[in-house]
Amino acid sequence: MSKRLSRFIVVMSLLGVAAGLAQGSPYIRVAYWDSSQGTAWAGDGGPVRDALAAIGYQVVNAAELKTWMDDRIADRRLSVVVMCRDVVPDTVAETQDANCTIRRYLDAGGKVVWYSDWPFYYRGTTGTTWGSNGAVQVLGFNASTGPNDQNQQVTFTEAGIQWGLVTPWSSLRPTSPTVTDNLTVLATDNNGNAAGWVKHYLPGDTFRGFVRIEDHSGGPVDIQNLIAVAEYAESINTASGPAPESEAIDVRRDVVLSWTAGESAVTHDVYFGTSFDDVNAASRGNPRGVLLSQSQTGTTFDPPGLLDFGTTYYWRIDEVNGAPDFTVFKGDVWSFTAEPFVYPVANVIATSNVAFDPGAGPENTINGSGLDAADQHSITSTDMWLARPTGDETVWIQYEFDSVYKLHEMLVWNYNVQFELLLGFGLKDVTIEYSENGTDWSVLGDVQFNQGTARATYTANTTVDLQGVAARFVRLNVISGWGMMPQYGLSEVRFLYIPVQAREPQPADGAIGLSPDVALSWRTGREAAVHEVYLSTSRSAVENGTALVGTVATSSYTPATVEFGSRYYWKIDEVNDTEAISTWAGPLWTFVTQEYATIEGFETYTDNIEAGEAIFDTWLDGWVNSTGSTVGYLDTPFAERTIVRSGRQSMPLQYDNGTSPFYSETERTFDSPQNWTGNGANTLRLFVAGRAPAFLETAGGTVLMNAIGNDIWDSADQFRYAYKNLSGNGSITARVDMLDISPDIWVKAGVMIRQNAEAGAINVFMAMTGTGGGGSTFQQRMTAGGVSVSQHTYADGPFTAPYWVRVTREGNTLRGYTSPDGQNWTQRGDTITLAMTDPVLIGLALTSHNVNQATSAQFSNVAFTGNVTGAWQVAEVGAAQPEGNAVVPLYVVLEDATGQTATVVHPDEMIVARSGWSEWAIPYSDLAGVNVSRVRTMYIGLGSRNAPTAGGSGLIYIDDIGYGKPFPRTEATDVTAPGDVVQGVPDDGDWPAAETPNLAIDNDPATKFLHFKGETEPTGIRVTPSVGATVVTGLTLTTANDAPERDPVAFELYGSNDGIDGPYTLIATGDVPDFAGAAAWPRFTGNATPIEFDNDVAYEHYQLLFTAVRDPGSANSMQIAEIELLAVTN
Secondary structure: OOHHHHHHHHOOHHHHHHHHHHOOOOOEEEEEOOOOOOOOOOOOOHHHHHHHHHOOOEEEOHHHHHHHHHHHHHHOOOEEEEEOOOOEOOOOOOOOOOOOHHHHHHHOOOEEEEEOOOOOOEEOEEEEEOOOHHHHHHHOOOOOOOOOOOOEEOEEOHHHHHHOOOOOOEEOOOEOOOOOOOEEEEEEOOOOOEEEEEEOOOOOOOOOEEEEEOOOOOOOOOHHHHHHHHHOOOOOOOOEEEEOOOOEEEEOOOOOEEEEOOOOOOEEEEEEEOOHHHHHHOOOOOOOOOEEEEEEOOOEEOOOOOOOOOOEEEEEEEEEOOOOOOOEEOOOEEEEEEOOOOEEOOOOEEEEOOEEOOOOOHHHHOOOOOEOOOOOEOOOHHHOEEEEOOOOOOOEEEEEEEEEEEEEEEEEEEOOOOOHHHHOOEEEEEEEEEEOOOOOEEEEEEEEOOOOOOOOOEOOOEEEEOOOOEEEEEEEEEEEEOOOOOOEEEEEEEEEEEOOOOEEEEOOOOEEEEOOOOOEEEEOOOOOOEEEEEEEOOHHHHHOOOOEEEEEOOOEEOOOOOOOOOEEEEEEEEEOOOOOOOEEOOOOEEEEEOOEEEEEOOOOOOOOOOOOOOHHHHOEOHHHHOOOEEEOOOOOOOOEOOOOOOOOOEEEEEEEOOOOOOEEEEEEEEEEEEOOOOOOOOEEEEEEEOOOOOEEEOOOOOEEEEEEEOOOOOOOOOEEEEEEEEEEEEEEEEEEEEEOOOOOOOOEEEEEEEOOOOOOOOEEEEEEEOOHHHHEEEEEEOOOOOOEEEEEOOOOOOOOOOEEEEEEEEOOEEEEEEEOOOOOOEEEEEEEEOOOOOOEEEEEEEEOOEEEEEEEEEEEEEEEEEEEEEEEEEEEEOOOOOOOOOOOOEEEEEEEOOOOEEEEEOOOOOHHHOOOEEEEEEEHHHHOOOOOOOEEEEEEEEEOOOOOOOOOEEEEEEEEEEEEOOOOOOOOEEOOOOOOEEEEEOOOOOOOOOOOHHHHHOOOOOOOEEEHHHHOOOEEEEEEOOOOOEOEEEEEEEOOOOOHHHOEEEEEEEEEOOOOOOOOEEEEEEEOOOOOOOOOOOOOOEOOOOEEOOOOOOEOEEEEEEEEEOOOOOOOOEEEOEEEEEEOOO
């Protein structure tokens, strides 16, 4: 029987049913599954996820679900999400109320399918219990639950049959049918309770909302039932998906409206106007002046002329059937507001040349303090600025913007305390100056400000015409006030500008991972006639205006050539020679292109053999080419769904080189020759994941092992043990270089002394873990067959591999140690007194803490002391252990359209024995002789194609094959610089005048930043590096001149692309171990132990908080001399 036929026979019949049910689905469909979030009665949900993925559902994790729901809230397209795990993720259930994302998604017409446990009983993990109140607060029920634990077989209602339910279940958590309104009951128990139901959220809806079926624990959900209710839909005859989305603001005046047509619509009637009542009530018979297009066939509409500034418009699309009935389906009324004529300037910095009252600094005039929603100002003095001049110098208050603006007006709220009409502290006569650079100033003119009203209902009562000047700085020179006293105050100012510069770039500023086929677009400046496009990989070339690539009349530009793996800088200068200022230079923007384009991601393959869509139908293996390879699995799913680098699938490639031809190979022949040379491509890349062998010691002394088992714990162990014999005193030391923690947080790898290889033997074990217990544990079993005990969660943890471990034996005394470097050792846990009979076993132990998934580890620097004898022996303790991979070479062959080939062998001869994903980048220079612009076939093989010899067998995984150009790899450098915008956190001025936040970024260790609140709360800085968006992956911190008790010992780093004021996203947390050591770290000295962390997101703004100081009991502050944010900038 052929492999193809064999595989066809074992395809699960339910997938055929599922595919039939899902055929022609109108929904955008996702399946939620995330192992980092919890699950309850639904169990792991993996089989459900796989069944849905096989019929085209996109599998999303918790973070991706949040993004997807936000998109659906915005576009309101028909969509459904099936929750494959029955604990609601905290990314979409942020709060226990109707404002959370998942409820807003339902309110926007979304559909959620839920099975097993009571909806929202748990949130995030099973450690966070919302109970039945989750459904009350989020879903809008008026009571908690129905009766529990009835265990009654359900009966389908007429609606349930219509929805496609076919397999009854035993109900455990039904709902009372009166618990909420707008409920469709799909199934009932014997008492009439709703065991399957749909809660609808849109008026008149009959097929969307929150769907719950199979309210029980235990066995998996019936896939046919699940897909039937997920895919159930009725005709949607009304228009949906408005663009711009309803209630949008700041919409371009030349906007073109678009929408998604109703299913049966043949033509469309467009109603558009500024009156909601007219648009809502109008019809063909009574158009009320707003029926602007009748019976049009397209789904776009361009309103006549330009829209009016700041005006709210209403629009409606009625969908019209064709013959014979020509039924009209009235649509919803949508709205949007056109862009205003002017915009308020944000990110303003206010300074003054004179002292001011405490809490009444110049920043109060631009931070909105004292203003309510109606722009009425308070009479509280600390909501205002009050200057106290001490000499004859002219008092001024100055405003700095983040760039040059075309200024239109300034609104003024003068000083406004309760007795202002008597005091007269408000400004009266003022001379206004402006500047583009802060050095060269021009006088705008003299103005008089109206006096404040001294009432809490005070609104701006002075408007200054700024005459359209171009300025980054504005200075108000005070000539006089409204009173006799030499004090001057101001409540608030607001600068309004005309948007003449290009803005809203696409791709967004700082975007990464873009295709080299990127097209640039932007929102034009209002006065622009043409647009000058500057683009280069050189920042200075763009800034200096020497990288002009084109002048265009439209607001888009497609570059001729953009290369892979490059950072580009670009700007748009808006030009109109008829204006007084003919050119407005745009801001500098950046984007980064992806390193590689996809050749093969293995995502398109299904389990449909009849359609030729299985992975082995494209990647041919030994069943066709007579080598020892097997692509995919014999049972469905054919592709690998767990060990994947990205997406949801990878290619499993089994090899068996034990018989002729003694090598194993898979091949893919493309339908037409492939060109892999565009956009500067110079490298072929793929990812490989191997499996560790059972036990292998390399020539260099490195040991690779795999293992499976429930644990080394309790009264009996399951693990792999590689050991020698020890008599008398001795020790074993090893560095755990790598530990695969994917099976469980309590995977364990370390060094052990053990009486024998029985499962219940007495032992001591110093292990690294997969983060469980802080990453390290010292454990013992004191009696044969007895329970195990441990000591973990050490104060100086957590720890991660690579890390050193040691166990020592002196008589009956045993100890465990760890070390970060193999030099400085710390004893862990108790000193153990344990009698063992010589010889004892001493060696390396490994367990996965998961009977269904193996783990792997790499050890190095293995060293023994004492009377250790014999060669390595390997025991399978308590459970059979996996065989693992035989070490054979891995190679790639390319064949071009003329039959020329090039072969490249992986430089790491151990690659198939290394678990986890490894990148293999093959420069085109290694593929000499083959035309990579005409690739016909790609081969991936194991063994030696040209000189085959008998070898072993194994299994590897391949994913993400691509071509492109890698980024230049350089050492991370400090991306901050003197002059960067820096704020203190909290930004309250609670620091000495000579020890301000910017001094932490001045490259001078002799200066420092000190915050007095640092001993009681987190303090630190926010900074906007002038180099632009960067991917920060490390820190360097330098101690200040004195008082080591003030040194920070713990940090939190955050990033933002929304502005220096946030909101911020947490990047990393950690300790500063050097500063926290027993001895005070030297003054003026940076940390020696690297502070590094994983991060792959570029941010424009960073917030660094120090959450603890060395000795808060004696410190009165936090201080730091220098802060360096480390990133690779190119």
